[in-house]
Amino acid sequence: MAKVRIPTPLQKLAENQAELEVSGTSVKEVLANLEAKYPGFQERLYDDKGQLRRFINFYVNEEDIRFADGEATILKEDDELSIVPAIAGG
Amino acid sequence: MSFVKGLQCRECKHGYEVAPIHVCEFCFGPLEVVYDYEAISKVLTKEKILSRPPNMWRYQELMPLDQEPTVGREVGYTPLIRADRLAKVLGVKELYIKNDAVNYPTLSFKDRVVSVAISKAKEFGFKTVGCASTGNLANSVAANAASAGLESFIFIPHDLEQGKVLGTLVFKTNLIGIKGNYDEVNRLCSEIAAKYQWAFVNINIRPFYAEGSKAMAYEIVEQLGWKTPQHIISPMAGGSLITKLWKAFKEMETLGLIKKNTARVYGAQATGCSPITTAVKKGSELFEPQRPNTICKSLAIGNPADGFYAARVMRDSGGWGEDVSDEEIIEAMKLLASTEGIFAETAGGVTLGVAKKLIEQGRLPKDESIVLCITGNGLKTQEVLLGKCGEPQIIEAKIRQFDELYEKMGA
Ligand SMILES: Cc1ncc(COP(=O)(O)O)c(C=O)c1O
Ligand SMILES: [Zn+2]
Numbered sequence: 001m002a003k004v005r006i007p008t009p010l011q012k013l014a015e016n017q018a019e020l021e022v023s024g025t026s027v028k029e030v031l032a033n034l035e036a037k038y039p040g041f042q043e044r045l046y047d048d049k050g051q052l053r054r055f056i057n058f059y060v061n062e063e064d065i066r067f068a069d070g071e072a073t074i075l076k077e078d079d080e081l082s083i084v085p086a087i088a089g090g
Numbered sequence: 091m092s093f094v095k096g097l098q099c100r101e102c103k104h105g106y107e108v109a110p111i112h113v114c115e116f117c118f119g120p121l122e123v124v125y126d127y128e129a130i131s132k133v134l135t136k137e138k139i140l141s142r143p144p145n146m147w148r149y150q151e152l153m154p155l156d157q158e159p160t161v162g163r164e165v166g167y168t169p170l171i172r173a174d175r176l177a178k179v180l181g182v183k184e185l186y187i188k189n190d191a192v193n194y195p196t197l198s199f200k201d202r203v204v205s206v207a208i209s210k211a212k213e214f215g216f217k218t219v220g221c222a223s224t225g226n227l228a229n230s231v232a233a234n235a236a237s238a239g240l241e242s243f244i245f246i247p248h249d250l251e252q253g254k255v256l257g258t259l260v261f262k263t264n265l266i267g268i269k270g271n272y273d274e275v276n277r278l279c280s281e282i283a284a285k286y287q288w289a290f291v292n293i294n295i296r297p298f299y300a301e302g303s304k305a306m307a308y309e310i311v312e313q314l315g316w317k318t319p320q321h322i323i324s325p326m327a328g329g330s331l332i333t334k335l336w337k338a339f340k341e342m343e344t345l346g347l348i349k350k351n352t353a354r355v356y357g358a359q360a361t362g363c364s365p366i367t368t369a370v371k372k373g374s375e376l377f378e379p380q381r382p383n384t385i386c387k388s389l390a391i392g393n394p395a396d397g398f399y400a401a402r403v404m405r406d407s408g409g410w411g412e413d414v415s416d417e418e419i420i421e422a423m424k425l426l427a428s429t430e431g432i433f434a435e436t437a438g439g440v441t442l443g444v445a446k447k448l449i450e451q452g453r454l455p456k457d458e459s460i461v462l463c464i465t466g467n468g469l470k471t472q473e474v475l476l477g478k479c480g481e482p483q484i485i486e487a488k489i490r491q492f493d494e495l496y497e498k499m500g501a
Contacts, residue, residue, distance in 0.1 A: 008284050009115045044116065054377075054398060055101070055118040059277065064393065066379050084280050085113040086120070086395040087222070088292040088300065088328050 002030050002075040005082040013040040027058060028071040030081055045083070057084045092156040093130045097121040097297055100399070108154075110214050110294040120395070121297045123154040131345045136316065146202055146305035148312075152341060153206055153305075154298045160212050161238045162205025164194050166305050170313035170461070176429040176442075180449050184459040186319065187426075188310050190466070191434050196233045196257065197467035198226040198435075199331065203302035204291060208234050210298040211289030218288040220244065222279040224272050224327060224388045225254035226466050231291055232261035243288065245275050250387055253470035271382055273393045303331045307338035310461055311348060318342075318353040320458040321409070323445050325437040325465055326357045326366050327389040329400030335463075336403040355409040356454070357400055358444035360384035360419060360436075366397045370404055370411035385416045385474045386436035388466055410453050414443035420478055422446065423468060433468035441465075 001021045006014055014020055015038075022037065024030035035042040047053050058065045059082040065073045075081060097106040101119025112121055134151045142148040146166025147159055169189045177185035190199040204227065211219050220243040221231045228244045235242035244258060248267030258265050268275045283293040291299045311318055318339050324332040332355060339351040359367045362384030369377050377397050382390035394400070404411050414422070419439035426442050427433050434442075441462050448454040468475075483499075485491040 007280075009113060009118070044118070047117075053118050055113070055120065055395075057277070057393065062274070062277070064273070064379055067381075082277075084277055085118050086393070087112070087276055087280050088120075088296045088330050088395045 001077065003078065003080045004030060004034060005080065007083050007085055009085070010041065010044060010083070013044070014038045025075055026071070027060065027065055027073045027075060027081060030075055031071075055086045057086055058082070059084065092154070093126045093151055094154050094156075095124045095126050098124045110211075110216075110289060112294050112296040123297050123301055125152065125341075127341070127344050134345060134347075136347060139312065146205070146302075146309070149305055149308045152301075152308070152338075154301050155206065155209050156213055157209075159205060159209040161208040161234050162195075162201060165201045165205045166193065167309055168193050170310055171430070173430050173462075176426065179425065179429055180446060182449060182454070182456045182460060184457075186310075186314070186459070186461045187430060187432065187464050188306060188313075188461055189432060189464050190306065191432060191438065191464050191468070195237075196226070196229040197470065198230065199303065199306055199463075199465040200226040200230040201234070202305050203227075203299045203330075204230040204234050206302035207231075207289070207291035207295045207299035208238055208240070211240070211291070211295055212238065214289065216287075216289035217241065218243065218286075219291060220279070220283075220286075220288045221291045222246075222272070222275045222293075224390055225250050225470070226388055227292065228258040228265070229254060229470070232258045232263040232265075235263065236261040245279050245282075247272050247275055247387070247390075251471050251473055253472060254387075257470060272391050273379070276391075276393075300330050300334055303334035304338035304341070306331070306463065307335040308342065311339070311342055314459070314461075316348055318348060318351050319461040320352060321354050321356065321454055322461045322463065323356045323358055323441050323448070324463045325389055325441045326359050326397075326400055326411075327391040327394065327437075329357070329366055329394045329396035329398075331463075331465070332357050333396050333399045333403055336407060353407060355403050355407040356444070356448060357404050357409070357411040358441045359411070359413040360386040360389055360440050361413040361415050362386070363390045363392055364413040365392060366394055366400050367411035367413045369397065370401050375401070384419075386419055386440050388435060388437045388471075389440060410448065412444045412447050412451075412453075414440060414447060418443040418447075420474060423475065424479065426464070427468070432464060434464045435466035435468050435471040436474055437466050438464040438468070 099114035363382035422443035423439035
């Protein structure tokens with residue numbers, strides 16, 4: 001089971017929980033299982049070409065998955081997957 | 091009196107009421123302020139603008155406030171200077187510098203965005219403001235929060251320049267240094283912003299904050315005699331400034347303040363942190379985040395939130411993106427100082443260094459008008475020049491010693 005941290009705008013989809021336990025061994029698998037449990041996530045997280053939306057960042061244990069293997073990034077037991085909307089800089 | 095119609099998702103166009111929110115609930119796209127341009131065009135004339143005091147609020151109707159600004163009334167209207175001595179070195183005919191290194195009160199273009207953000211935060215009724223910053227935003231939020239009597243929490247990478255750290259602490263803020271780079275600061279701050287009910291200027295106040303940058307472009311157009319420059323070069327960190335410069339030029343055309351927006355927009359980064367220029371050069375819409383490694387800490391954002399739009403502005407306007415090494419940044423800082431008497435921070439070195447490179451590549455023509463956006467002050471990033479500008483000659487207070495020295499200097 002991986003811990004998935006849900007950003008505020010999506011907590012409504014998951015009975016207002018900020019953190020969920022979801023099974024799966026890769027980011028892709030965990031997100032698919034999340035969808036099975038709480039329908040609606042897929043549509044928010046993926047664009048109509050089936051790509052992860054460009055304005056959301058995914059981190060496994062604080063590491064941007066684009067520095068790892070993207071959606072194929074492995075998740076071990078108790079790893080944490082955070083879903084974070086992009087924010088401006090300065 | 092406000093001309094704001096509401097907020098709108100830049101991606102799926104879903105509309106929202108004005109509120110301290112920043113992402114679309116449906117697609118996570120960034121929210122943007124939408125105005126009633128028809129109503130603005132009826133009241134905002136050149137005569138009206140010219141009759142107002144010289145600060146960015148000359149363009150108040152194009153800023154997202156409901157009331158008069160309460161923070162940073164004096165911000166903006168920085169000099170646009172014709173830079174003939176620098177032009178000669180670069181071999182171009184018509185070169186200008188928009189000098190936001192002397193912006194009020196903290197010497198960077200961030201004073202523009204912060205005056206809007208904190209005025210808006212006060213309208214919303216917040217008592218505490220915050221930001222994640224690469225330095226300049228920290229200085230400006232701390233200063234403007236102090237003058238507004240608000241409490242502030244500011245988060246920075248722990249290893250910023252002395253001038254930026256001290257230039258924040260002096261305002262008696264709560265400054266938190268994070269062991270990590272800016273992108274890690276940002277990730278933490280989005281969690282903090284979700285938990286604490288503060289006005290984070292670059293998170294929940296971002297749609298309003300970002301609008302402040304537009305004033306830099308309005309002023310350039312006015313100072314050039316109501317026309318866009320043919321070419322403009324802007325530094326990029328998150329990519330917000332460059333995106334808003336373009337929006338501002340287009341708005342001026344919509345409002346009839348200029349005939350046509352013909353500007354080509356060029357983005358500048360340090361090679362050690364160049365996710366946006368790399369994507370532009372590759373012609374790619376996909377960004378590879380980077381782990382920054384450059385002396386230009388103010389621009390060291392490896393995962394730029396507005397990078398996608400910044401790249402599109404360069405493409406749509408017919409501009410380009412380029413980056414320069416740390417050595418080129420230092421050379422450019424010295425060149426700007428020695429030809430025009432302007433001491434810019436590292437980001438200014440990036441902008442000028444890239445301009446020089448684009449001229450050498452033939453991408454910037456030599457006989458058309460070029461504006462360089464100088465956005466921050468060199469007094470804040472002095473350590474990068476330590477030992478790189480020579481040393482003072484130390485002598486005793488005796489005329490003989492000076493005579494000898496003078497002779498030795500061969501002047
Ligand atoms: C001096 C300076 N110039 C330019 C920028 C770029 O701003 P943006 O994040 O809007 O691209 C920054 C951002 O921190 C800055 O400090
Ligand atoms: Zn949307």
